Amino acid sequence: xxxxxxxxTTLKDWETDQEVRWCxxxxxxxxxxxxQRTMPDLGADPANTVFISGxxxxxxxxxxxxxxxxxxxxxxxxxxxxGVKLANPDLDVWIVTGDGDGLSIGGNHTMHVLRxxxxxxxxxxxxxxxxxxKGQYSPTSRSGTRSxxxxxGSVDRPISPCAFALGSGARFIARGIDVHKNLGNTFKExxxxxxxxxxxxxxxxxxxxxxxxxxxxxxxxxxxxxxWAVHGEPLLFANGxxxxxxxxxxxxxxxxxxxxRDWQGAGVMIHDQTNRSLAMLLVQMPFGEFxxxxxxLYNDPAPTFDAAVMAQNAAASEGKDANLQALISxxxxxxxx
Amino acid sequence: xxxxxxxxxxxxPEDSGNVVVxxxxxxxxxxxxxxxxxxxxxxLAGNDLAxxxxxxxxxxxxxxxxxxxxxxxxxxxxRAIRTAGDAPDVLVAMNPAALKTNLADLVEGGLIIADSGSxxxxxxxxxxxxxxxxxxxxxxxxxxxxxxxxQMTLDAVKPFGLGNKEALRCKNMWTLGLALWxxxxxxxxxxxxxxxxxxKNPVIAExxxxxxxxxxxxxxxxxxxxxxxxxxxxxxxxxxxxxxxITGAEAISLGLVAGAKLAKLPMFFGGYPITPAxxxxxxxxxxxxxxxxxxxxxxxxxxIGAAIGASYAGSLGVTSSSGPGIxxxxxxxxxxxxxxxxxxxxxxxxGGPSTGLPTKTEQSDLYxxxxxxxxxxxxxxxxxxxxxxxxxxxxxxxxxATRFMTPVMLLTDGYIANAAEPWKIPDVSDFDxxxxxxxxxxxxxxxxxxxxxxxxxxxRPWVKPGTPGLMHRIGGIEKSxxxxxxxxxxxxxxxxxxxxxxxxxxxxxxIPDQEIELGDATDTLALVxxxxxxxxxxxxxxxxREKGQSVAQIxxxxxxxxxxxxxxxLKGFDKILVPEMNKGQLKTVLRDQYLVDAQxxxxxxxxxxxxxxxxxxxxxxxxx
Ligand code: SF4
Numbered sequence: 015x016x017x018x019x020x021x022x023t024t025l026k027d028w029e030t031d032q033e034v035r036w037c038x039x040x041x042x043x044x045x046x047x048x049x050q051r052t053m054p055d056l057g058a059d060p061a062n063t064v065f066i067s068g069x070x071x072x073x074x075x076x077x078x079x080x081x082x083x084x085x086x087x088x089x090x091x092x093x094x095x096x097g098v099k100l101a102n103p104d105l106d107v108w109i110v111t112g113d114g115d116g117l118s119i120g121g122n123h124t125m126h127v128l129r130x131x132x133x134x135x136x137x138x139x140x141x142x143x144x145x146x147x148k149g150q151y152s153p154t155s156r157s158g159t160r161s162x163x164x165x166x167g168s169v170d171r172p173i174s175p176c177a178f179a180l181g182s183g184a185r186f187i188a189r190g191i192d193v194h195k196n197l198g199n200t201f202k203e204x205x206x207x208x209x210x211x212x213x214x215x216x217x218x219x220x221x222x223x224x225x226x227x228x229x230x231x232x233x234x235x236x237x238x239x240x241x242w243a244v245h246g247e248p249l250l251f252a253n254g255x256x257x258x259x260x261x262x263x264x265x266x267x268x269x270x271x272x273x274x275r276d277w278q279g280a281g282v283m284i285h286d287q288t289n290r291s292l293a294m295l296l297v298q299m300p301f302g303e304f305x306x307x308x309x310x311l312y313n314d315p316a317p318t319f320d321a322a323v324m325a326q327n328a329a330a331s332e333g334k335d336a337n338l339q340a341l342i343s344x345x346x347x348x349x350x351x
Numbered sequence: 352x353x354x355x356x357x358x359x360x361x362x363x364p365e366d367s368g369n370v371v372v373x374x375x376x377x378x379x380x381x382x383x384x385x386x387x388x389x390x391x392x393x394x395l396a397g398n399d400l401a402x403x404x405x406x407x408x409x410x411x412x413x414x415x416x417x418x419x420x421x422x423x424x425x426x427x428x429x430r431a432i433r434t435a436g437d438a439p440d441v442l443v444a445m446n447p448a449a450l451k452t453n454l455a456d457l458v459e460g461g462l463i464i465a466d467s468g469s470x471x472x473x474x475x476x477x478x479x480x481x482x483x484x485x486x487x488x489x490x491x492x493x494x495x496x497x498x499x500x501x502q503m504t505l506d507a508v509k510p511f512g513l514g515n516k517e518a519l520r521c522k523n524m525w526t527l528g529l530a531l532w533x534x535x536x537x538x539x540x541x542x543x544x545x546x547x548x549x550x551k552n553p554v555i556a557e558x559x560x561x562x563x564x565x566x567x568x569x570x571x572x573x574x575x576x577x578x579x580x581x582x583x584x585x586x587x588x589x590x591x592x593x594x595x596x597i598t599g600a601e602a603i604s605l606g607l608v609a610g611a612k613l614a615k616l617p618m619f620f621g622g623y624p625i626t627p628a629x630x631x632x633x634x635x636x637x638x639x640x641x642x643x644x645x646x647x648x649x650x651x652x653x654x655i656g657a658a659i660g661a662s663y664a665g666s667l668g669v670t671s672s673s674g675p676g677i678x679x680x681x682x683x684x685x686x687x688x689x690x691x692x693x694x695x696x697x698x699x700x701x702g703g704p705s706t707g708l709p710t711k712t713e714q715s716d717l718y719x720x721x722x723x724x725x726x727x728x729x730x731x732x733x734x735x736x737x738x739x740x741x742x743x744x745x746x747x748x749x750x751x752a753t754r755f756m757t758p759v760m761l762l763t764d765g766y767i768a769n770a771a772e773p774w775k776i777p778d779v780s781d782f783d784x785x786x787x788x789x790x791x792x793x794x795x796x797x798x799x800x801x802x803x804x805x806x807x808x809x810x811r812p813w814v815k816p817g818t819p820g821l822m823h824r825i826g827g828i829e830k831s832x833x834x835x836x837x838x839x840x841x842x843x844x845x846x847x848x849x850x851x852x853x854x855x856x857x858x859x860x861x862i863p864d865q866e867i868e869l870g871d872a873t874d875t876l877a878l879v880x881x882x883x884x885x886x887x888x889x890x891x892x893x894x895x896r897e898k899g900q901s902v903a904q905i906x907x908x909x910x911x912x913x914x915x916x917x918x919x920x921l922k923g924f925d926k927i928l929v930p931e932m933n934k935g936q937l938k939t940v941l942r943d944q945y946l947v948d949a950q951x952x953x954x955x956x957x958x959x960x961x962x963x964x965x966x967x968x969x970x971x972x973x974x975x
Contacts, residue, residue, distance in 0.1 A: 030824075032836060032837075060822055061816075061817060061818060061819045061820065061821075061822060062816070062817055064664075064816045066660075069827075076824050076826070077824050077826075077836075077837065080822055081822050082816035082817075082822050082823070082824075083822075083823070083824035083825070083826075084660070084663060084690075084824070084825055084826060085824065085825070085826025085827060085828060086656070086659075086686060086826065086827065087656075087682050087683060087685075087686050087827050090652060090653070090656045090683065092653075092656075093648065093652065093653040093654075093655075093656025093657050093660065094656045094657065094659055094660035094663070095660060096646070096648075096653070096656070096657045096660060097619060097621065097646075097656065097657035097658055097659060097660025097661035097662075097663070097664065097666075097668065098660040098661065098663060098664040098816070099660075099664075100619060100644055100646060100657070100660075100661060101617070101619055101644070101660065101661035101662075101663075101664035101665060101666040102664045102665060102815070102816070102817060104817065105664065105816055105817060122649055122650060122653075123649065123652075123653055123656075125649075126648075126649040126653065323644060323646075326639070327639045327644060330639040330640065331639050331640035334640035335640070336640045336641045336642070338608065338609055338612055338641070338779050339778070339779050339780075341605065341608070341638070341641070342605050342609070342742070342776055342777070342779065343593065343595065343776050344595075345595050345596070346391060346394075346395060346540060346595065346596075347593050347594060347595045347776070348394065348395050348397065348593075348594050348595075349591075349592070349593050349594070350397065350586075350589045350590065350591050350592060350594060350775075351591055
C-alpha cells in the first residue's frame with residue numbers, strides 16, 4: 015500500500031451494479047465480500063484503487079469492485095500492474111489471480127513481481143483446478159487428480175504457492191480461507207505491508223473441485239487441522255494442546271504435545287513473522303502429519319521496486335536540463351552554409 | 352607488396368562522385384569501430400554518406416573463421432547518397448577470411464588493402480585457402496596493396512609497452528589512419544574521440560593515436576604511386592543547416608522522446624533484450640530527465656504488458672522488439688487494441704522466421720504488423736525508410752496513438768537501426784504539439800460514465816485511474832458500446848468490431864496523401880516500396896529515368912491505413928513492381944486493397960537490394 019489520506023466509505027461504495035456471475039456457492043463470493051468489507055476499514059479511496067486481473071474465474075473480480083479495474087489477459091496481470099504502479103505510484107494496486115493464471119501461464123510474472131517487490135497486494139485464489147475452462151487439473155492439483163485432461167489421474171507433483179513466493183523473494187506471505195472470518199484481517203495486514211504482499215486463498219470450486227480443502231477447512235476439525243500464525247505468539251493449535259517446535263536434528267518442525275499449557279516447556283516456537291527460515295518451514299509442512307499453517311506467515315518489508323525506480327529517475331534527472339533541441343543536437347555536428 | 356606502379360583504376364561508369372569502402376576483418380578486429388569513426392570524419396568533411404554494418408550473430412566467433420567476419424561498408428561522395436553502395440571500390444581485408452568472404456563484391460579494378468601479417472598458414476587454412484592469394488597472382492583483376500599492418504602497428508605502439516595482444520588491438524586505428532590519408536580526412540575528431548574514450552587509460556589512448564598517426568604517415572611517405580594520392584571528394588550539396596550523423600535506433604529513440612513531449616506526456620518504455628532492437632532500450636534508459644521511465648522486463652510479454660499498464664495509468668506506453676518478440680506480444684497487442692489504449696510498438700525487423708538471421712536485415716514483418724493478431728484487430732502501421740526519417744516517423748506514431756486511442760506499430764529494420772547517415776537536425780519547435788487531454792468530467796446524478804463514448808474520430812476518452820467519479824472497468828472481453836459493461840450479444844460485437852476497424856481507417860483522414868518520389872503519375876511503371884529499400888529503389892529509378900525509361904517511385908510510409916489517394920494513383924500506371932526484402936508482403940496488401948496487378952521483386956538473403964538488381968528488374972518489366 016501507499017501513503018494516502020483515509021477516505022470514508024461504506025460497503026455499498028465498493029459494490030458495482032453488475033450481477034455477480036460466479037456459480038452459486040462458489041468461494042469467490044465470500045472473498046469478494048471480504049474485500050469489499052475491508053476497504054472501508056482501510057480508509058481506501060475507490061478512485062485511487064485499481065484491481066487488475068488475468069483470466070480465469072477469479073479474474074472476473076474487478077468487474078464487481080466499484081474502483082478502477084483492468085481485466086487483462088491470461089497470466090499477465092502482474093505485468094500490467096507493474097506499468098500502472100510505475101506510471102503512478104500513488105495508486106493502490108491489487109492483483110487478483112488464480113492457481114492456473116498466476117502459477118502456470120503467468121508463473122514467470124508472479125516470480126518477477128515478487129522478486130522486484132512491486133508495492134501491491136496479490137490475491138491468489140487457489141482452487142486446485144481450472145474452473146473457467148471446465149475442470150482440467152492445475153499446477154496446484156494434487157498428484158492423481160482426475161480431470162477431463164487427466165482421466166487416469168495427474169502424474170505430476172503440485173507446486174506450493176507460498177513456497178514459490180518465498181523462493182521468489184516475496185517479503186509478505188499469508189494464507190487464508192475463502193469463508194473464514196479472519197480473511198479481512200489478513201487483507202489489512204497485507205495492505206499495511208509496503209511492497210508485494212502475496213496471499214494464497216484456499217477457494218472452494220464447488221463445481222469442479224468441491225471440498226478439496228475439506229480436510230482442513232471443516233470447522234469441526236479446524237482446531238486440529240489449522241495453526242494460525244500470529245506474530246509474537248506461540249505456534250499452538252488443538253486448543254493449545256499441541257504446538258510446533260523445531261527438531262534440532264533434522265532442522266524441520268515437529269508437532270509436540272503441550273501439557274498444562276506449558277508450551278515453553280514443550281519447546282513450542284514463537285512466531286516471528288520476520289523470520290524467513292521459519293516461514294519456509296511453515297509453508298512446507300506436509301498437511302496431515304502437520305496442521306495447515308494459516309495467517310500472516312512472513313512479513314519483513316524491504317525497499318519497493320516502484321520507490322527505487324522513482325528515486326533513480328529523480329537522481330538521474332537531477333541538475334540535468336531536459337532540453338530536447340540540445341539533446342538531438344548532441345555529438346559532433348557540422349554546419350552547411 | 353605494393354609496387355610503385357600501382358594505380359587505382361576506378362571502374363564506375365555511372366557516377367564518379369562517390370566511393371564505396373568496405374572494412375572487413377575478424378569480429379575481434381574492431382571493424383565496426385573503424386567504420387563508425389571513418390563515417391564521422393567523412394560526415395565532418397561534408398560528404399553525403401550511407402553505411403551498412405554487417406556483423407556475425409556470434410558475439411565472439413572463433414578467430415579467423417569465415418563466419419566470424421565482420422564488415423562495415425560506407426558509401427560517400429559529393430552527390431546525394433541513398434544507399435550504402437552496391438559494390439565496394441576499396442576493400443580493406445584484415446585477414447584471409449575477410450578477403451575470401453568479401454572479394455566477390457569488389458568492383459573489377461578495385462583496390463584491396465590487405466594485412467599480409469595476418470595471412471599466416473593457419474589463417475589461410477581456416478579461410479580455406481591452399482595458396483596465399485596475396486602471392487599467387489589470383490588477385491590480378493584488382494589493385495592489391497599488401498602491407499604488414501600487424502607488424503607496422505606493433506612497431507608504432509612499441510614505446511607504450513603493451514602486450515602483444517593489446518598492441519595488435521590498435522591495428523584498426525592504423526588501418527583507419529591509412530584510410531583517412533587516402534581520402535584526405537582530418538584525424539583530429541578521431542584523436543578527440545580516442546582521448547575521450549580512453550580517458551581513464553591514457554596509455555591505451557596514446558597507443559591508439561600513435562597507430563592512427565603511423566597509418567596516416569605510411570600513406571604520406573611510402574611511395575605508393577600516383578594512383579594512391581589522397582582523394583578528396585567535394586562536399587555534397589545539402590540544404591543549409593546544422594547536421595550530425597545518426598543511426599536509426601538513435602533517431603527512433605529521440606523521436607519517441609519528442610513525441611511524448613509533443614503529447615505532453617511522460618513516457619514509459621518496456622523492453623526486453625533482443626537484437627537488433629535493444630539499442631533503443633539502451634538509448635532511452637539514459638534519458639530519464641525527459642520524463643522517460645525505462646523498464647527491462649522479464650520477457651517480451653511483460654514488456655508490452657507493463658507498457659499497456661502505464662498507458663492505462665496515463666503515460667505514453669512504448670514497447671519495442673524484433674520479429675520473434677513481436678510474435679510473443681501479439682495477444683497483448685490485441686488487448687491494447689480492444690481496450691483502446693494508446694501504445695507505440697517499435698518493431699526492428701530482422702531475418703525470420705523464428706530466430707532466423709538475428710543480425711541481418713529483412714522486411715520480415717509487414718504481415719505480422721498488418722494482420723498478426725487474433726480477431727479483427729487492425730493497427731495503424733508506419734514504416735521508417737531511413738535513419739533520418741525515423742525521428743519524424745516516431746513522432747507520427749505517438750501522435751496517431753494518442754489522438755486515436757490505439758496501439759500503433761512502427762516498423763524499422765536491422766539495417767536502419769545500425770546504419771548511420773547525415774541528419775539535418777530539425778528545429779523541434781517546427782513540430783505541431785498534440786497535447787493529450789485526459790477526460791475528467793464526472794457524470795451527473797443518475798448518469799453513468801461510458802468508457803466507450805466516442806469523439807468525431809471515433810476515439811474513446813482516456814481516463815486516468817485516480818480521477819474521482821469515473822471509476823470503470825476495461826478488459827479483453829467484449830464490452831457494450833453503450834455502457835462499457837461486458838456484452839457478448841451478437842449485435843454489439845458486430846457494432847464494436849465495425850467501430851474499432853472504422854476508427855483505425857479514420858487515421859487515413861489524418862495523414863498526408865501519397866506523393867510520388869520520382870517521376871509522374873503518367874509514367875508506365877511504378878516501383879512501390881516501403882521501409883529501408885528506399886535508397887536502392889530511389890537510385891535505380893533515378894538511373895532508369897536518366898536512361899529515358901518511364902518509371903516512377905512511390906514509397907509508402909503509412910502501411911495501414913494506406914493513404915486515401917493511393918488506389919487511384921496506382922491504377923494510373925500500366926505496371927506496378929514492388930521490391931521487398933521478403934516474399935511479397937506489401938504486394939499482397941496492395942493486390943487485396945486495390946485489385947491491382949502488383950508484381951513482386953523479392954530478395955531474402957539478409958542483405959539489402961543492390962541498385963543494379965532493381966535496375967535489371969525495371970528493364971525486364973518494361974521489356975516484357
Ligand atoms: S467454476 Fe468453480 S471457481 Fe469458477 S465460478 Fe464456478 S465454482 Fe467458482
